[in-house]
Amino acid sequence: MNIEPLSDGKIIEAWKRNASPWTNAVRAGEIESRRLVTDRAILDAVLACRPQTVMDLGCGEGWLALALQQNGIEVTAVDGVPALALAAKQAGVIDSRVMSYEEIAGGRLKLSADVVVCNFSLLGKESVDGLLQAIPMLLKPDGTLIVQTLHPLVACGDLPYVDGWRAGSWAGFSPQFSDAPPWYFRTLGTWLELLRTSGLTLRALQEPIDPRTRRPVSVLFRAHRTG
Template sequence: MDAEEAILRVWHDSAAPWSRAVREGRIASRRRVTDAAVMAAVHARAPRSVIDLGCGEGWLSRALAGQGIDVLGVDAVPALVDAASAAGAGRYRVMDYAAVAAGGLGERADLVVCNFSLLGDASVDALLGGMPALLEPGGALVIQTLHPWSASGEAPYRDGWREGSWAGCGEGFGEAAPWYFRTLAGWQRSFRRAGLALCDVAEPPDPETGRPASILFTLQVPG
């Protein structure tokens, strides 16, 4: 099976255990660092409206909607969108990245957030290229993802597909989805191809290890 298709298949199968893992606070890096890091990056832009791409079970959309921000959560997995909708605050739609990149959303926002939701190769490049249709003038894109230095492990430091893992997420999971590893230079190439300008980079450290828990990019469409 194509790796991009495998990502979606695995997430369809993993919607229920993932929702439990998030809502029960099982993932230590989220508790210690990354949830607060993405919230800080959003607040730095003071948006009135947000599109949460790859919203999952909707925790970020709910948190922002609870602060009076107009939030649209978007995910390709119907079970995750159902879980998000059932939990309350925010608006939600089922749509895959190909449709979003093609302009299918028909909505713009001050800020688009991709919080650990950019896992593919060509699908991510297409989505980044579609950002001008999603952002209001002067708007920004915030991406939080695995830090290339911390996530590289023992494998060679080069762009390419990697095997996934549910380690640290608790029980109930089956097969893990593959994901496309990008070096820092690889991310920069993707941004240039999409015509996006890098405005800021943050590397929040894990207080227990001192290593970067993630990397956050803030980008805009020039002009």
């Protein structure tokens, strides 16, 4: 089956090929922005909600789910890439599941949690739009969605500041990586509108800063169900 080079399907196929080197890179602490800023930012944001239950959607190799679990939180970790969900389970994540965003949007994940967290895992177009529409049904009353993603103003680079597909890159990573997944760029305004139209109300926005460059590395959204 031919998959469009800039599409949600291509993202999953590329991550399947790179699951092993990604797991190795994260566990070896090779990603500097994560060591310096973003890992702590997302962990602190979730812990500040004092949740008893968390869903980690797009959990990757499971570092965040495991860290939350070690803080006494009941975590359900979900990823669409079987090798990543398996790596999470092998690392000690108790509840690690393989499920696509489309399946979650279709109601297959019959759970709810105090916090749903998406840490650098909202990369596509249609799959992300559909997933966010489903978030309110995954949240318990007074539940919280926390999203960390690339900061649009920084991630835009020299390209026009408009929504659209962007080619991926493994620049700065080891030669073990190949076939970089594409990603869908959204402006800050588009992110806020997507949250609103998904039945979510923004409660806080944070911009974690790189201590070296004094520029934002990421943006963190904290949103609750509307009404």
